[in-house]
Amino acid sequence: MKALITGGAGCIGSDLAAALLARGQQVTVFDNLSSGKIEHITPLRDSPDFRFVEGDLLDSDHLEAVIQHQEIVYHLAANPDVKFSPGDATDKDLKQNTLATYNVLEGMRMHGVKKLAFASTSAIYGISDKQPIPEDLSPRPISLYGATKLGCESLISAFQHLFDMQCWIFRFANIVGEKVRKKGRTVISDFIYKLQENPRRLEILGNGKQAKSYLLSSECVDAMVHIVSHASAGMNVYNLGCADSLPVDRIAQMVVEAMGLKNVEYSYSGGQAGWPGDVPRFRLDVTALERLGWQARNNSEQAVSQAIQAILKNTLVCRQ
């Protein structure tokens, strides 16, 4: 199988590239390195089945030249920073998510590439009274990131129907792992950076009661590969995560403990949400994924714990 991974130099994309290579597939990574890192794919570059192309999805001619001859596209590239801050451009997600996805779809249509696996997000749902959230909940995104990812899903749904494609959509929980992005902090890296800067004080965004669902990147990749090989409908939509959630306050405590700190003073930026467009509390209904024969081995707390340990170890190695 010849697979193209957009955003393949990112934290999840590079883990996916390694997994597909291990399964004997030919892997091309397409990445503009805006948030991906060349070191994420360095270990893969010795493989004769691996190819890296530095390129931008908004350059449709370049993208098309790479898409032709592929058999499946794993489209993971996106604006990596879910947070919108006042003063940010409001069309960043529109371009990097919706328009980039259109270019991927159009390139596939032009060259008869029929299989698309897409990294969507639980952020499409917005704030829901129904918890855990099933895939058939009517989405109402409250962030530009979630809105434009839903725009991608919509385009994929139409292309799948009109041009006889087969598509897999993964609605990710918060994915954590040992790798750290160039841009856009996760809750874990945010806490670690802040505590490395000032080990006596930690500012937590929101009121600390936000509670979300977490999954390890390695398990996320495992689930993606499982879904693509087991879900055989034309259009396949899956929540991808574990069923529980973990409060932000608890993550702060876990980071502090893992760093061996004591008497840290916590402060809060306040409000229910961590930032404008943040969905403060959610759990994902993953029964569809379980019925397909896949279940997370680590719950949210275990996933976050392992990610903290790995990031700290890498951070320390880098500093030595």
Place this chain on the structure above:
Amino acid sequence: MKALITGGAGCIGSDLAAALLARGQQVTVFDNLSSGKIEHITPLRDSPDFRFVEGDLLDSDHLEAVIQHQEIVYHLAANPDVKFSPGDATDKDLKQNTLATYNVLEGMRMHGVKKLAFASTSAIYGISDKQPIPEDLSPRPISLYGATKLGCESLISAFQHLFDMQCWIFRFANIVGEKVRKKGRTVISDFIYKLQENPRRLEILGNGKQAKSYLLSSECVDAMVHIVSHASAGMNVYNLGCADSLPVDRIAQMVVEAMGLKNVEYSYSGGQAGWPGDVPRFRLDVTALERLGWQARNNSEQAVSQAIQAILKNTLVCRQ
């Protein structure tokens, strides 16, 4: 109230302009006349409260200059042709629906305009086992038109939350009336044109069993105005139509009868759908709209019947 109507020279937009003027509002119509017609708004141009601006939503500078000083935007402009034909550009709807809507939202944000009423479509739902379709059905569009309109809804949802707007989304049934667009045939005008060309033979797209929900443009406008003045949540989403549906075969029969034709030979292009991306059968659950105190006075058959009579009368007048 100062109201801007994008697509205000269209069939529905010009009816809305007349209705708002009749209610004492100041109305600015913004239209690029790609499918709207100047004659639709000619009767309004004597009013001192009416202003027409010829402009394109993709020209964001021009749009912004018009949006400032407005209090509410009725955003009706869109690619008018729901049908996708092989060979068509696949980004027409993306530009004219999603990107145009982003420009409207961003213009509103820049100038503090807080109220947006948006013409969406029942095409966002795609094919559903559940009939009639309630507003909280998880949408899965099968046309580029439906997909990009859902992309618009998503952006509106995020902007509404992030920038404290108030929004009304109308998911239209098929809207019919006396006016005929410059581009993009409806089922009624398609049949009339074909029969004027050849009164002995009528080709019906699909198998004729398609059955959809229809509403008169005048009633559609009445419902929009009712919803905007009665639905007071931040985000208000309503199916807009009547609860029944009408088969295409019956519409063909009605047009033939209204034209006084006999012994017309019917043929079918075949297939369940009329064109790629067509949703062959749907009815809308309109209980939310009824609870808000509005109900269609004409059912689908009555609406289509009146539209046929009016179009035939206008067509004959034009020919004289």
